[in-house]
Amino acid sequence: MKPLLKPKAMKMKHIYKNLIIILGFLPIALMAQKTEKENLVVGVRYFNNNNKTHHLVFKTKSKVNGKFKNIPDIQLAVYITSDATKANLIGTITTNDVGDAVLLIPPAAKTEWVKSPNQTFVAVSTATKQFDESRGELAITKAKLQIDTVEGKIVNAKLVALIDTVWTAIADVEMQLGVKRLDGVLSVNETPTFTTDSAGGTTAEFKRDSLPGDSKGNLVLVASVLDNEVYGNLTAELSVPWGSKFSHISNFDHRTLFARRGHSPIWLELLAYSIVVAVWGIIIFLILQIRKIKQLGAV
Template sequence: MKKHSYLSIVVVLLSFIGLSVLAQATAKNDLQLSVSYFNSNNKIQYLVAHTKCKIDGKFQLVPNVEISFYISNDSSATNLLGKATTNEKGEAVLMIPPAAKSEWVKSSKQNFEVVSKASALYDETKANTPVSKAKLKIETSDDKKITVTVLEQKDTAWTIVKGVELKVAIKRLDGDLNVNETQTFTTDSTGTISAEFKRDSLPGDLNGNLTLIAKVEDNDTYGNLTVEKVVPWGSKIQYSTGFDRRTLFARRGHSPIWLELLAYSIILAVWIILIHLLGQIKKIKKLGEGVIVEMKH
C-alpha cells in the first residue's frame, strides 16, 4: 500500500514537470516596445518605434513586427496615424502624415502611442511618449560663431527654454563631427548656446560649404530635435583623378614616359637592324643579277 502511495506521488510529480515543460514551450516572449519623436530640421516630424526581446539572457532586436502609431493615448481607429513594420534593426519609422494636422495643431503638447500587433511569438504590447512641441534656431556670424536657441511652443507662442542639453556639430559622411572640443552645450537663461567653430581647413564640397547641425537627443520633454545650416567655412575640394596619370597600372596609351622611351628605342633599334638586313638581301640580289660565275662546288 505504501509502495502504491510513493508511486502515485512520483506519477503526479512527473506529470507536473511535463506540463511545466509544455507550458514553457508554448510561452510567448516579452516584447519590449518604445517610441521616440523626431523633429528633423524643423520641417519633418516622424516617429520611430523600437522593438527588442530578451532571449537566452540577451537582448535581441525584433524584426517583422507590425506597429500601429496613434496620436494621443486613445488607440482608436480615428487617432491612427499609420502602420509600419520593424526592420532588421527592430525599428519601424512613420512620418506624421498631413492628415493628422487637425489633431496635431490642437495642442502644444502631444502624446504618441504605439501598439504592436499580437502574433504567435509576442503578445500585443503598448508604449507611449509625451512630447512638448519645440524647435531649434541656428544662427552664425562671420567670425565663425554659432548660436543655437531652443524654443518651446506654449499655446501659440514660441518661448525660450533654458537648461536643455544639445550638441553642435558638422555633418560628415560617416557621422557628425563636433565643431570644437566641447561635446555638449546647455542653454543659458536666454535659451541659447554659443559655440566657436574650430575646424579650419575641413574639406567641404566643391564650393567649400559645410553643413552645421545642432541636435537635442532623447530629451524627455521634447524628444529629438535637429536643425541644419549650410556655411562656407570648409576648404574647397579639388577633385583629382589618377585616371590620366602615366603609371604602370594605367590604361593603354598612358604608360610612363621612361617605359615608352626604353621600349620603343629597343624595338626601333632591333627592327632597324632587321630592316637593314632585309635591305642587304636586296643588295645581294642586285649584285647577283647578270653575274655568270662558274660555281666552285
C-alpha cells in the same frame, strides 16, 4: 477473506499508477511552459529635422538570458495621442532585421498635431506566437531649434518650445553645435556640448578653419538636441561658406598599378613589352638559326 494481492504488490501497483499519471501529464506541463510568452519592449523616439519634417523611430527588443536582443519582423500600429483608436492611427510598420522601424508623421496627422502643444505617440505591436501585444508610448512637447551666424564666424542656436500657445525660450538644455561631415557631426570647436541660457540661446566660435567644404567651400552647420526627455531629437541646419573649396580628383580608371586590365601605366607597358619583344626576338632568331643549319645540311 484473503486479499487478491499481497500488501507489497499492492504498494508497487500504486507507485506504477502514479508514475503513469505523472508521465502522462509531463508533456502537457512542458507544452504549457513552452506557450508562456516573452515580454516585448517597444521603444519610441521622436525626431524633428530642421523644423520641417518629423519622424518617429521604433525599436523592438526583448530580454533573452538577461540580455536585450533586437526582435525583427514585429508589426506596429502607430497612433497619435494616447487614445489608440483607429481614428488616430497614423500608420503601420514592420521592424527590420535589427528590430528598427522608421515612420514619417504624415500630413493627415496635422489636425491632431495642432490641437495641443504636447503630443503623445503610441506604438502597439501585433501579438505573435512568441510575444503578446505590447505598447510603447512617448510624450513630447513641441519645440523648435534655430541656428544662425554672426560676423566673425560665430554660431548662434536658440531653442524654443510651445507652452500654452506661446513659443517660449527654454534654458538649461544641452545641445551640440557642429559641422556636418561624412556620416557624423564634428563640433565647431573643442567644446563637445553647449547649454542654453535663460534666453534659450547658446553661442560658439567656429574654429575649424581648414575644413574642406563642397566645390564652393560651403559647410553645413548643425545644431542638435539629442534624446531630450521632453523635446525628443531636434536638429537645425545652415549652410555657410566657411570651408575651403574642394574638388574631388578621382584616380578611378586612370593608368595605375592597381587599375583594371588595359590600364597599366605606360612605363610598365613600355618596359614589359620591350623585354618580351627583345627576349622573344632572340628566341625567333635562334629558331631561324636551326633553319639555317638545316639549309646548310641540305647543301
